[in-house]
Amino acid sequence: MEIVIHHGKEEPAPWAERHFGEAEFSDVRRVRRVQMIAEAMAAQPGQSLPELFGRWYDVKAAYMFFKQEEAIPDNIQAGHREYVLAAMEKPGEYLLLEDTSEMVWAGQEPKRGLGPVGNSKKVGDGLQGFHLHSVLAVGWPEVCPAESAPEGEGPLEGERPPVQILGLADQQYRVRRPRPAGEPRNDSQARKKRNRESQVWEQASYRVGPAPAEPTVRWVSVADRGADIYEYLRSKQELGHGFVVRASQDRVVLDPATGNRLGYLFAVAGQAPSLGSFDLELRARPGQAARTARLSLAATPVRLRAPQRPGVMAGTHPPIDCTVVRVWEAAPPGGGDGLEWILLCDRPVRTLNEALAEALKYSARWILEEYHKALKTGMQAEALQLETGKGLMAAIAIMSVVALRLIDLRERLRVHPEAPAETSGLSRLELEILHRVLRRPMTTVRDVALGIGRLGGHLNRTHDGMPGWITLWRGMTKLRLLVTGVRLASKMKRFG
Numbered sequence: 001m002e003i004v005i006h007h008g009k010e011e012p013a014p015w016a017e018r019h020f021g022e023a024e025f026s027d028v029r030r031v032r033r034v035q036m037i038a039e040a041m042a043a044q045p046g047q048s049l050p051e052l053f054g055r056w057y058d059v060k061a062a063y064m065f066f067k068q069e070e071a072i073p074d075n076i077q078a079g080h081r082e083y084v085l086a087a088m089e090k091p092g093e094y095l096l097l098e099d100t101s102e103m104v105w106a107g108q109e110p111k112r113g114l115g116p117v118g119n120s121k122k123v124g125d126g127l128q129g130f131h132l133h134s135v136l137a138v139g140w141p142e143v144c145p146a147e148s149a150p151e152g153e154g155p156l157e158g159e160r161p162p163v164q165i166l167g168l169a170d171q172q173y174r175v176r177r178p179r180p181a182g183e184p185r186n187d188s189q190a191r192k193k194r195n196r197e198s199q200v201w202e203q204a205s206y207r208v209g210p211a212p213a214e215p216t217v218r219w220v221s222v223a224d225r226g227a228d229i230y231e232y233l234r235s236k237q238e239l240g241h242g243f244v245v246r247a248s249q250d251r252v253v254l255d256p257a258t259g260n261r262l263g264y265l266f267a268v269a270g271q272a273p274s275l276g277s278f279d280l281e282l283r284a285r286p287g288q289a290a291r292t293a294r295l296s297l298a299a300t301p302v303r304l305r306a307p308q309r310p311g312v313m314a315g316t317h318p319p320i321d322c323t324v325v326r327v328w329e330a331a332p333p334g335g336g337d338g339l340e341w342i343l344l345c346d347r348p349v350r351t352l353n354e355a356l357a358e359a360l361k362y363s364a365r366w367i368l369e370e371y372h373k374a375l376k377t378g379m380q381a382e383a384l385q386l387e388t389g390k391g392l393m394a395a396i397a398i399m400s401v402v403a404l405r406l407i408d409l410r411e412r413l414r415v416h417p418e419a420p421a422e423t424s425g426l427s428r429l430e431l432e433i434l435h436r437v438l439r440r441p442m443t444t445v446r447d448v449a450l451g452i453g454r455l456g457g458h459l460n461r462t463h464d465g466m467p468g469w470i471t472l473w474r475g476m477t478k479l480r481l482l483v484t485g486v487r488l489a490s491k492m493k494r495f496g
Contacts, residue, residue, distance in 0.1 A: 012038075012039045012040075012042035012043040013039050015038075015039075015042055015405070016035045016036075016038040016039040016042060017035055018083070019038065019079065019080045019083065019167070019401055020034050020035045020038050020076070020079060020080065020398075020401070021035060021079060022078065022079025022082065022083075023035075023075060023076055023077075023078055023079050024070075024074075024075040024078040024079075025070050025075060026070060030065065030068065030070065030071075033061060033062070033065045034065065034071075034076055034398065036058065036062075037052075037062050037065065037398055038398050038401065038402060040052040040053060040058075041379070041398060041399060041402045042402050042405060045378055045379055045402060045403075045405070045406065045473070046378055046379055046380045047380075048380075048383070048385070049062055049063070049384075049385075049395075063386075063391075065394075066386060066390075066391035066394045066395055067388075067390075067391060071390075071391075071394040072390070072393070072394065072397075073171060073173055073393055073394065073396075073397035076394060076397040076398060077168060077171060077397050077400070077401065080167055080168060080401050081167075081168060081169060081170065083167065084137050084166050084167040084168060084169050085169060085208075085209070087137075087139075087166050087167075088137055088166065088169070088212075088217070088219065089212050089214075089217060090217070091214070091216035091217055092139055092140070092142065092216075092217065092218075093139075093140040093142070093218045093220065094137055094138065094139055094140060094166070094217075094218070094219050094220070095137070095138050095140050095163070095220050095221075095222050095361060095364055096135050096136070096137055096169055096208065096219060096220065096221045096222065096241070097135070097136040097137075097138060097222050097223075097364060097365055097367055097368040098133075098134070098135045098136075098201070098204060098221055098222065098223045098227065098368070099133075099134065099223060099224060099226065099365070099368050099369070099372075100131050100132065100133045100134075100200065100226065101131070101132050101134070101372040101375075101376075102117045102118065102129055102130075102131055102132075103117075103129045103130055103131075103132050103376075103381065103382060103392075103396065104117050104118065104127055104128070104129040104382060105127075105128050105129055105382060105392075106126060106127050106128075107126060108128070110128060111128060111387065111388055111389055111392070112387075112388045112389060113175065113388045113389025113390045113392075113393075114128040114129055114130060114175060114389040114392070115128065115129070115130060115175040115176040115177060116128065116176055117129040117130070117131070117176065129382075130173055130174060130175045130176075130389065130392075130393070131173075131174040131175075131176065131197070131200070132171065132172075132173060132174075132372075132396070132400075133170075133171065133172040133173075133174065133200045133201075133204060134168060134170075134171050134368065134371070134372070134400070135168065135169045135170040135171065135204055135208060136165075136167075136168060136169070136367065136368050136371055137166040137167060137168070137169040138163040138164060138165055138166055138364065138367065139163055139164035139166060140161075140163060140220070140361070140364075141161045141162070141163070159280075159281060160360050160363045160364055161360070162411050162412075162414035162415045163364060163367065163411055164411070165367075165404055165407060165408040165411055167401065167404055168400060168401065168404075169208050170204050170207045170208050171397070171400060172200055172203065172204060172207070173393045173396075173397075174197065174200055175389065176197070198226075198229055199231075201223075201226070201227050201229055201231075201232040202229070202231045202232050202235045205221070205232065205235035205236060205239055205241065206235065206239070208239075208241075209239070210239045210240055211239060211240040211241050213240070218242060219240070219241045219242065220241065220242035220243065220244060220346075220361060221236055221241050221242070221243045221244070221245070222243075222244045222245075222361055222362060222364060222365050223243075223244075223245050223246070223365065224245075224246050224365060225246045225247070225248035226248075227245045227246075228245055228246065228247050228248040228249050228344070230306055230307050230317070230320070232245075233245065233320050233322075233344070234317075234318070234320070236346065237320075237346070241346075242345075242346045242347060243322075243344065243345065243346050244343055244344070244345050244346075244358055244361045244362050245343065245344045246341055246342065246343055246344075246362065247265060247266075247324070247342040247343065247344050249265070249307070250264045250265050250266045251264070251265045251304045251305060251307070252264060252265075252304070252305040252314070253265055253268050253302050253303065253304060253305070254303045254304070254305050254319055255303070256303045256321070261305075265302065265304065265324060265342070266342060268300065268302060268324065269298070269300070269324045269326040269342050270326065271300075272298035272299060272300040272324075272326060273298060274296045274297065274298050274330075275296075275297045275298055275299065275351065275352040275355050276296070276297060276352035277294055277295060277296045277297065277330075278294075278295055278297065278356055278359075279292055279293070279294055279295075280292070280293050280294075280295050280363075282339070291333070293329050293332075293338075293339055294329065294330075294331070295327050295328065295329055295339065295359075296326075296327070296328055296329075296330050297325065297326070297327055297352060297355040297356060297359065298325070298326045298355070299323055299324065299325045299326070299349035299350070299354070299355045299358075300323070300324055301321070301322075301323050301324075301348065302321075302322060302323070302324050303319045303320070303321050304319055304320040304321075304322065304344075305319055306318060306319055306320070320344075322344050322345060322346055323344075323345045323346075323347065323348055323349045323358075324342060324343065324344060324345075325341075325342075325343040325345055325349055325355050325358050325359065326340070326341070326342055326343075327339075327340065327341040327343065327355075327359050327362075328340040328341075341359070341362060343358060343359070343362055345358045367407065367411075370407050370469060371403060371404070371407050374403040374406040374407050374469060374470075375396070375399060375400060375403040377470065378403060378406045378469075378470065378473060379399040379402060379403050379406075381395075381396050381399050384396070406469050406470075406473050407469050409469060409472050409473065409476065410449075410466075410467075410468065410469045410472050412424075412425060413445055413446075413448065413449040413452075413466075413472070414449075414466070415445075416445055417444065417445050417446040417449070418444050418445070418446060419444065419445045420443070420444065420445075421442045421443055421444055421445060421447055421448050423445060424445045424448040424449075426448060429483060429486070430479060430483055431448070433479065433482050433483060433486060434448065434451045434452070434455075434479060435451075437455070437482065438451050438454055438455075449466060449467065449472070450466070450467070451475075452467070452472050452475035452476055452479060453466070453467025453471050453472055453475055454475070455474070455475035455476075455478045455479055456470075456471040456472060456473070456474035456475030456476075456477075456478065457471055457474060457475075458471045458475075
């Protein structure tokens with residue numbers, strides 16, 4: 001069977017059947033119910049449960065579904081995850097973008113099945129929720145700009161290439177347990193007996209499973225500093241996953257020949273000579289305007305000593321052999337602190353292009369941040385009013401897959417911007433309506449992207465760049481309403 005991933009442009013009904021038709025439930029009626037809920041959420045993202053359905057019966061059925069014992073995230077997403085992993089077995093390189101986000105409900109009565117989040121010590125402090133650990137799989141292009149750029153001819157362009165959004169390879173829902181009453185705050189022995197929150201990273205690796213042994217298939221885990229955990233990196237090596245992880249621990253570096261200490265990671269990375277530079281467009285952040293940064297690249301192989309663990313001396317476990325890639329801003333504007341990434345990579349890196357390829361893979365991690373934003377802002381996940389943590393998790397398990405449709409649209413429109421408009425995925429009717437409403441030609445995919453963005457509020461000014469996923473989704477929602485109106489008007493002509 002050929003695996004084809006469809007998200008944003010596919011109609012909600014076939015899309016829901018594709019991604020939830022193999023959900024694991026003992027009763028086929030529950031499979032149909034989860035498909036109906038997913039279809040409604042895909043058709044009206046961000047609407048409350050009562051607003052999703054025209055019949056009160058379907059609203060009650062949805063609430064009853066979320067109370068079922070079997071309605072847990074692993075069962076709900078089972079078919080979707082299998083579908084994604086099957087797609088990742090085809091020849092190609094795939095990134096596993098991984099991070100944890102807090103799902104928070106504030107100012108409500110304590111809900112059974114939730115725990116404290118943020119700086120709260122207990123649910124009664126006003127914040128409650130759970131941690132959502134997502135592994136988002138994307139297809140990395142076979143040829144990226146780093147591989148085709150000439151060596152030594154000035155700064156390279158560091159724009160991340162568009163990727164194919166595949167879906168969730170795994171997702172874990174973790175509730176933080178408050179410290180038991182009477183337990184001292186600094187009781188280290190008691191803490192050792194409890195599971196560490198950081199173990200979710202290693203567990204995600206084994207839940208995803210080993211990478212295919214085929215040399216034409218490569219899986220690369222990409223994560224921020226929270227993943228700089230010895231056990232996590234070891235799990236990647238054991239399972240055959242590559243990795244690009246931003247370092248947070250200044251680990252001891254060993255001499256591979258003698259095993260003697262050479263120094264510490266950050267100092268060793270800082271001593272590596274520059275391979276060259278590239279320009280990277282930095283997006284605007286609160287208090288920081290968008291700008292172009294010129295970044296330098298350096299790389300050197302390292303052997304990292306295994307850290308100390310309870311009852312185990314440092315260096316007892318096997319070391320981690322990898323490459324450290326340093327990305328830094330040598331001349332930041334205003335003389336302040338410039339951008340710097342220290343990346344741990346499984347592959348050897350010898351050239352500027354190879355170093356840039358690893359840096360661009362790390363930059364793809366922001367897709368996962370956009371995904372979590374789509375789940376919270378676009379799907380309004382934290383506005384759910386279900387009574388228990390279990391019900392909230394079941395609803396968010398569906399929303400988590402639906403949210404892929406929001407971020408997928410922008411990536412698809414970036415793949416071939418100068419291709420004919422007919423390849424954008426829009427129907428002939430949608431293209432014609434877009435043309436007539438905006439009174440401009442729809443010649444290329446770029447024209448279509450800007451047109452949809454204009455419907456969503458994008459001003460289309462040159463310095464504004466391409467519209468983001470929120471603007472595109474608003475535009476697509478408006479375009480679908482216009483299409484519905486045209487079709488209704490066509491059917492009602494006989495009554496005119």
